[in-house]
Amino acid sequence: MINSEITNNKPLVSIVIPMLNEVEAIERCILSILAQDYPGDKIEIVVVDGFSTDGSRERVNELSQQFNNIKLYDNEKKRTPVSLNIGARNALGDVIIILGAHTRIEKSFVSNNIKYMNKMGVKCTGGTQKNVGDTYLQRAVGYGMGSVFGMPSAPYRFFPKNRFVDTVVYAAYHKDLFDEIGYFDEKLHISEDAEFNWRIRQAGYKIYYSPEIVSFYYPRKNLKRLFRQFFNYGILRVNVIKKHFDAFKLIHALPPTFILATVGFLLASISNSLFLMLALALIYIYVAYLFVGSLMTVLKINKLNYFPILPFVFFTMQMSWGLGFLAGLFKTYK
Numbered sequence: 001m002i003n004s005e006i007t008n009n010k011p012l013v014s015i016v017i018p019m020l021n022e023v024e025a026i027e028r029c030i031l032s033i034l035a036q037d038y039p040g041d042k043i044e045i046v047v048v049d050g051f052s053t054d055g056s057r058e059r060v061n062e063l064s065q066q067f068n069n070i071k072l073y074d075n076e077k078k079r080t081p082v083s084l085n086i087g088a089r090n091a092l093g094d095v096i097i098i099l100g101a102h103t104r105i106e107k108s109f110v111s112n113n114i115k116y117m118n119k120m121g122v123k124c125t126g127g128t129q130k131n132v133g134d135t136y137l138q139r140a141v142g143y144g145m146g147s148v149f150g151m152p153s154a155p156y157r158f159f160p161k162n163r164f165v166d167t168v169v170y171a172a173y174h175k176d177l178f179d180e181i182g183y184f185d186e187k188l189h190i191s192e193d194a195e196f197n198w199r200i201r202q203a204g205y206k207i208y209y210s211p212e213i214v215s216f217y218y219p220r221k222n223l224k225r226l227f228r229q230f231f232n233y234g235i236l237r238v239n240v241i242k243k244h245f246d247a248f249k250l251i252h253a254l255p256p257t258f259i260l261a262t263v264g265f266l267l268a269s270i271s272n273s274l275f276l277m278l279a280l281a282l283i284y285i286y287v288a289y290l291f292v293g294s295l296m297t298v299l300k301i302n303k304l305n306y307f308p309i310l311p312f313v314f315f316t317m318q319m320s321w322g323l324g325f326l327a328g329l330f331k332t333y334k
Contacts, residue, residue, distance in 0.1 A: 010042050011094035013110055013172075016087030018080045019060070020050035022101035025218060027059055032104035032216075034067060038111045045070045046087040050078035081184040081192035088178055097172045098193065099215070103129075105170075106214040113172035113213055116162075120208045123177050124200050126168025127213020128159065134218070140306050141219040141226055144313035149293030151230075151317055165209040167197040177205070185243075195240045223312065227320040234324020235331065255322025258286065290314050 015033055019026055026047070033045055047060050049072060057072070064070040073090060075083045088096050097113065099105070109127075116125045131142025144150045159165070171193065181199045184192040197207055220226040234255075241248045262282050269276035294310035 010039055010114065012042050012044060012092060013038065013095045013097060013114070014044040014046055014087070014091030014093030015097045015099050015110075016046045016048065016084055016091060017099050017101055018050075018075070018083035018087070019047050019052060019056055019101050020078055021052045021054040021056055023052070023055040023059060025101050026056050027063065028104050029099065029101050030060070030063055030070065032107075033099075033110075035107050036105070036110045037107045038114070040069070043069060043110065044091065044093055046073065046091055047071070048073045048075050048083035048087045050075045050083065077186075079186065081186045084192065085183045085186065088175075088183060091175070094175055095172055096175055096178070097170065099170050100217070102218045103170065104216045106216070109213060109215060110172075112210060116208055116210050116213070117172060117174070120206075122206050122208045123174035124168070124171055124197065124205065124207045125213065126165075126171040126207070126209055127215065128209075128211045129169045129215050129217050131219055132216050133221075135221060136306075137223075137309065138219060138221045140309045140313050141221075141223075142217070143297060143301060143303065143306055144310055144317060145217075145219055147293065147297040147310075147314075149289075149297055150314055151321065159209060160211060162208070162210045162212075164206050166201065166207065167194050168207055168209050169193075170215050171197065171207070177203075187239075195243065198240070223316045226313070226316050230317050230320040231324035231327070234321040234326075235328035236324075237321075238325050238328030252325070255318045256325040258282065259319065259322045259326065287311075 017026070017029060022029075030045060030047075033043065034040070036043060045067075047070065049057050049060070051057075051074065060070065060072050064072060071090070073086050075086055084098055087098075095114065095117070097110070112127070113125045117123070129146075131139075131146045133139035133142050177200060181196075181203050184196050186192075200207060220229055237252060241252070262279050265275045265279035265282065269279060290311040293314060294307055297310060298304050298307045
């Protein structure tokens with residue numbers, strides 16, 4: 001059962017933010033927390049910094065002088081799950097929310113998490129992530145990440161209705177969960193929240209999603225950074241599957257299978273031209289998918305001017321994730 005402090009009044013909520021050289025984003029993130037419609041004296045902001053050198057620490061310290069609910073801790077290992085654990089262990093709240101420095105949250109984000117935690121009697125809630133950007137390319141990346149044609153293994157980006165789910169982005173956790181199932185796996189780096197949410201479900205608890213719980217994410221600003229991000233996502237997904245094989249879904253295998261099949265057919269075509277035809281057929285089908293997916297995405301959001309760039313965004317996301325998945329079979333993220 002949910003703690004009476006959750007059900008009978010507004011609990012203290014601790015928001016944990018890992019940070020490393022996020023001077024362009026951290027203030028925007030913190031200010032969105034300070035603007036919540038939830039009582040300000042019931043929100044604690046816990047920033048865990050990996051010794052930033054770009055002025056991020058100084059900016060957080062400046063904000064902490066203005067607002068006494070902001071705390072700053074250090075993380076010498078500079079790894080995200082370590083920061084999350086430092087924050088969770090030092091948090092005073094009955095509910096702990098993890099948040100990325102690249103995000104800002106809608107003013108009802110905290111109150112809606114608590115509302116559904118109470119209403120549904122669950123210990124983990126979360127919502128939708130809306131991608132935004134300051135430039136044409138950054139917005140295009142956001143539209144790609146938010147599309148079902150981009151990475152459909154992340155449905156929390158586009159679910160339109162309340163429902164129970166396998167995982168959520170920027171989740172709210174009842175603090176009791178950490179006592180029961182442990183903390184984030186520090187051997188991971190990016191998929192630590194998905195692995196933690198898997199353990200929540202294995203322990204018999206449900207995870208509740210509502211599109212009313214809204215966060216805004218500022219994606220990578222160019223395709224090179226996007227490639228690196230999704231390559232690492234692919235590596236980390238494999239390492240989660242290695243630890244918990246039942247976390248594997250067929251859709252995870254599509255990008256790496258496409259890559260292996262195409263390369264295999266091309267190599268085999270050296271001795272038999274039939275394989276060249278098969279490779280070209282796969283490539284043609286995939287190119288058609290990119291263009292159809294891009295067209296349907298821009299028509300849905302009524303942003304036709306993003307059609308020329310979206311195929312390249314989808315290609316970068318999917319191929320880098322597939323290559324990372326294959327690399328992750330033999331290595332872990334460093």
